[in-house]
Amino acid sequence: MHTTQSTYMEKQATQTTCFSGSKAVIETLLREGVDTIFGYPGGTIMPVYDALYDYQNRLNHILVRHEQGAIHAAQGYARVSGKPGVCIVTSGPGATNTVTGLADALMDSTPIVLISGQVGSNFLGTDAFQETNFVGITQAVTKWNCQVRRAADIPGAIAKAFYIAQSGRPGPVVIDITKDAQQEMAEYHYQKVDFIRSYNPTPAIDREQIAQAAKLINLSRKPLALIGQGVILGRAEKELLAFLHKSGIPAASTLLGLSAIPSDHPQWVGMLGMHGNYAPNIKNKECDLLIAIGMRFDDRVTGKVDEFGINAKIIHLEIDPAEINKIVYADVPVIGNVKETLPLLTERIARNSHEEWIAEFNACYNVEYQEIIEPALFPTGKHIRMGEVVHQVSEAYRHDAVLVTDVGQQQMMASRYFRFKHSRSMVTSGGLGTMGFGLPAAIGAKIGAPQREVCLFVGDGGFQMNLQELGTIHQSRIPVKIVLLNNNFLGMVRQWQDLFFDKRYSFTTMNNPDFGLIAQGNGIAYQCVEKREDLPTAIQRMKNHPGAYLLEVRVEAEENVFPMVPAGAAVSDIRLE
Amino acid sequence: MNKEYIITAFSENKVGLLNQITTVFICRDINIDSLTTSESSIPGIHKFTIIVHTDPEKIEKLVKQIEKKVDVLKAFVFTPDEVVQQEIALYKVNRSQSVEKLVREQHVRILEICDEYIVLEKTGHKEETQALFELLKPYGVQQFVRSGQIAIIKSKRELLNEYLKEREETLKA
Numbered sequence: 001m002h003t004t005q006s007t008y009m010e011k012q013a014t015q016t017t018c019f020s021g022s023k024a025v026i027e028t029l030l031r032e033g034v035d036t037i038f039g040y041p042g043g044t045i046m047p048v049y050d051a052l053y054d055y056q057n058r059l060n061h062i063l064v065r066h067e068q069g070a071i072h073a074a075q076g077y078a079r080v081s082g083k084p085g086v087c088i089v090t091s092g093p094g095a096t097n098t099v100t101g102l103a104d105a106l107m108d109s110t111p112i113v114l115i116s117g118q119v120g121s122n123f124l125g126t127d128a129f130q131e132t133n134f135v136g137i138t139q140a141v142t143k144w145n146c147q148v149r150r151a152a153d154i155p156g157a158i159a160k161a162f163y164i165a166q167s168g169r170p171g172p173v174v175i176d177i178t179k180d181a182q183q184e185m186a187e188y189h190y191q192k193v194d195f196i197r198s199y200n201p202t203p204a205i206d207r208e209q210i211a212q213a214a215k216l217i218n219l220s221r222k223p224l225a226l227i228g229q230g231v232i233l234g235r236a237e238k239e240l241l242a243f244l245h246k247s248g249i250p251a252a253s254t255l256l257g258l259s260a261i262p263s264d265h266p267q268w269v270g271m272l273g274m275h276g277n278y279a280p281n282i283k284n285k286e287c288d289l290l291i292a293i294g295m296r297f298d299d300r301v302t303g304k305v306d307e308f309g310i311n312a313k314i315i316h317l318e319i320d321p322a323e324i325n326k327i328v329y330a331d332v333p334v335i336g337n338v339k340e341t342l343p344l345l346t347e348r349i350a351r352n353s354h355e356e357w358i359a360e361f362n363a364c365y366n367v368e369y370q371e372i373i374e375p376a377l378f379p380t381g382k383h384i385r386m387g388e389v390v391h392q393v394s395e396a397y398r399h400d401a402v403l404v405t406d407v408g409q410q411q412m413m414a415s416r417y418f419r420f421k422h423s424r425s426m427v428t429s430g431g432l433g434t435m436g437f438g439l440p441a442a443i444g445a446k447i448g449a450p451q452r453e454v455c456l457f458v459g460d461g462g463f464q465m466n467l468q469e470l471g472t473i474h475q476s477r478i479p480v481k482i483v484l485l486n487n488n489f490l491g492m493v494r495q496w497q498d499l500f501f502d503k504r505y506s507f508t509t510m511n512n513p514d515f516g517l518i519a520q521g522n523g524i525a526y527q528c529v530e531k532r533e534d535l536p537t538a539i540q541r542m543k544n545h546p547g548a549y550l551l552e553v554r555v556e557a558e559e560n561v562f563p564m565v566p567a568g569a570a571v572s573d574i575r576l577e
Numbered sequence: 578m579n580k581e582y583i584i585t586a587f588s589e590n591k592v593g594l595l596n597q598i599t600t601v602f603i604c605r606d607i608n609i610d611s612l613t614t615s616e617s618s619i620p621g622i623h624k625f626t627i628i629v630h631t632d633p634e635k636i637e638k639l640v641k642q643i644e645k646k647v648d649v650l651k652a653f654v655f656t657p658d659e660v661v662q663q664e665i666a667l668y669k670v671n672r673s674q675s676v677e678k679l680v681r682e683q684h685v686r687i688l689e690i691c692d693e694y695i696v697l698e699k700t701g702h703k704e705e706t707q708a709l710f711e712l713l714k715p716y717g718v719q720q721f722v723r724s725g726q727i728a729i730i731k732s733k734r735e736l737l738n739e740y741l742k743e744r745e746e747t748l749k750a
């Protein structure tokens with residue numbers, strides 16, 4: 001695959017040819033190593049779609065059912081593959097339909113290149129049919145964007161887009177191409193971009209910072225490492241393991257940091273955050289050192305910021321200088337890619353083990369196990385509970401599947417109880433919390449990691465937010481496994497109404513359609529489970545089915561997710577009930 | 578405690594950059610007191626001079642967010658004692674003997690005189706241009722306009738040049 005790619009590129013680089021702008025788009029995507037595009041055609045992008053017609057054997061185009069589906073699919077693809085996700089959409093409504101996905105990708109640092117059509121350059125600013133100021137609209141939800149009005153500028157703009165999307169802290173990038181630029185003929189010159197004067201994605205590493213951080217680590221008696229997605233984005237999983245191995249420090253993950261280290265790692269003490277594990281939250285105020293590794297202190301992780309790590313010094317390893325001191329003051333900032341900074345740190349720290357300290361976390365885990373986990377995974381009540389479904393599915397796949405979630409209770413349950421063996425196995429909308437993310441993201445994840453099993457957990461609310469993408473699964477035959485945890489409620493909102501709004505269930509009950517008929521209409525195998533004893537065989541059936549599968553599980557209607565850090569409370573005030 | 582800060586930002590000369598920079602202020606609810614922008618001494622590089630009143634903690638984060646923009650080369654923040662700042666004000670005033678007397682006394686530059694009005698120019702700090710406005714008010718000011726402040730940094734180090742040099746070396750390496 002790699003060699004054919006490079007010989008192809010060499011051949012192309014030596015000859016100058018005249019291409020239409022739209023052919024230049026496709027040729028440049030190929031040179032950037034793109035194999036899959038998620039898109040939807042329309043007026044102003046038709047020249048590109050016409051060019052695409054001749055490339056069907058070299059570029060896999062997935063026709064989605066809604067542009068929001070395209071961008072979430074591209075996100076899922078990017079998250080599991082580590083390559084940028086690519087979308088092509090038309091101007092106006094096609095483009096604006098992607099805005100939620102761009103915002104989501106910006107929040108969660110997902111590399112996306114989105115190419116949008118635009119009206120002809122002589123129509124710009126005239127309120128032409130399907131014209132929107134997309135560069136203006138997406139300014140606040142992209143890492144970078146630009147408009148291209150000449151065919152000759154297309155290769156350069158796209159090459160720049162790929163560089164920006166992937167380098168430093170990754171993010172979404174928009175290239176808005178006018179229709180006339182797509183149609184114009186121009187000499188084609190492509191050159192890979194790896195330098196932009198105004199943009200320095202890999203700031204120089206400061207050895208002094210490393211030395212100071214090492215000193216704090218060596219002095220610390222109660223340290224805790226906080227693992228964020230930066231470890232995955234920086235491909236620093238091995239470096240992290242080496243650091244943990246030598247330091248003996250316990251480690252907890254943020255939601256997006258999940259799967260960076262295997263769930264059965266002896267030093268892993270669970271997930272941080274509002275519905276994270278008991279130990280890393282309750283022990284927060286006892287820690288004398290927090291080592292944040294590629295994470296950004298989201299408010300769902302910190303709870304009340306003033307009390308977060310109140311007795312701890314903070315070391316912040318981070319690639320984005322703007323994150324330093326943004327939420328939490330870093331006693332020692334360590335700027336740089338954690339893939340480079342972690343080994344430097346590991347070199348300088350003393351070999352240690354924190355057995356007693358880790359034993360304290362394990363003791364807290366035992367409390368949580370008795371109070372929360374055991375009743376969640378092995379319930380005896382009449383109704384099926386979310387946790388037992390997650391647990392059984394994870395087991396059925398030997399904890400080796402890619403987990404995709406939507407947003408809500410099922411997201412928290414899945415991230416709490418799914419287990420991971422490999423990195424890049426968790427795809428969820430963290431920062432933006434976008435309902436409707438899950439189904440299209442699962443499509444993208446399956447395409448990005450075709451050799452792996454992809455399991456989506458989704459609620460009845462979020463499922464219906466991008467339900468149309470079942471059509472994409474049908475048309476493109478994408479074998480994703482969908483586990484619909486149906487509680488006939490907008491569960492997470494209902495939980496807040498239960499706990500904080502006097503159980504006034506204002507517009508959170510769902511009178512749902514017949515999901516079986518919907519699955520059938522899309523040619524997707526389906527089973528519905530209502531009784532606990534039917535669950536194991538249903539999961540096996542889903543697993544053994546070669547194609548896409550929808551497993552609807554009717555779960556307890558009013559189950560709440562615990563533990564929970566109430567909004568605005570200190571994380572050490574985490575509640576078990 | 579809110580204090581005055583002078584932000585200077587240097588960017589590539591690209592459409593929409595003003596919008597990119599002001600977005601950073603909007604979502605943090607920080608009001609811009611004054612903003613001027615023009616080409617810098619280096620061709621192709623644009624300079625923004627932005628004056629705000631805010632607290633020290635916010636200003637640090639704000640400047641980092643500006644610098645985070647891909648097309649922004651560098652952003653710096655200064656306190657008033659670190660810069661020399663000036664602005665220009667223009668005044669269109671009704672003509673009269675007393676106005677002309679005042680103009681002579683105040684050493685104000687005259688840009689244009691005609692039968693009905695006289696156009697004056699004053700360069701200085703905001704307080705000075707404001708003071709002249711107050712003096713002229715009784716004589717009838719038809720128009721009054723301020724340029725917004727521009728600033729020269731007193732430091733001996735030329736921070737942008739240092740950055741550009743560093744980037745050039747990275748490119749070579």
Ligand SMILES: Cc1ncc(C[n+]2csc(CCOP(=O)(O)OP(=O)(O)O)c2C)c(N)n1
Pocket residue numbers: 406407408409410411433434435436458459460461462463485487489490491492493
């Ligand atoms: C697009 C969007 N709209 C609204 C919300 C607010 N919200 C968060 S969770 C939730 C309920 C989700 O219900 P469901 O999809 O059934 O999942 P459950 O919580 O029951 O697992 C809502 C409405 C959101 N996160 N995203």
